[in-house]
Amino acid sequence: MSVTATIRIQEADFDVAQEIAALSKGRTDVGAIVTFSGVCRGSENGEPIAALTLEHYPGMAEAEIGRHADEALARWPLQGLTIIHRFGRIAPGENIVLVVTASSHRQAAFEAADFLMDYLKTNAPFWKREESEKGTSWIEARDHDDAAAARWTKP
């Protein structure tokens, strides 16, 4: 049976346990579930921040995440895949992003989740702006995220 990824781009928060249950409830073919939760930190480079605001490109965000979800499903034997990315204002301690991968064995679940997060960071059209006492500023992309994503490109 072919697996379809669940992809949601939303302003509202999500419940990690509920998303895991949605992928695994009533199933006996799943042997491993890996979840990655990206959470808003309370400081950036040692400076406290009040909140992050995430801007996204509606339409392209779904399309881009969908392309990478399809690639993950083609590369690893997954039984389930859920990707949720929030936009809007997010306070420290709140969720930003969630990747849940379900597979028969752990290696595929770990690798697919790692791959998806590397590509979400570098290719999904989202931009973070941080609020602090000094005002607001856009967070700059990091070279090490590009390097991490490049690991998955086959030579």
Added chain:
Amino acid sequence: MRVKYFAWVRERVGVAEETVQPPADVRTVTDLIGWLSSRGEAYAYAFEKPKVIRAAIDHAHVKPDAAIAGAREIAFFPPMTGG
């Protein structure tokens, strides 16, 4: 064609989206950046470092030498920082 701007590119240009009709000799993403930059100070400021600007045509990332012919929607934005 419709042009969309995001994050600080949007803030610098001053609008989120607009419809433009570039002249026929504007064939690539790089050409379009050059033509937009000639439309005023806000555009010149937004595109002052073309190398850091990313582009997408009809919701897919493209390189600066990509042809814009037939594009319905072109977007310009800084490197992504989601996740």
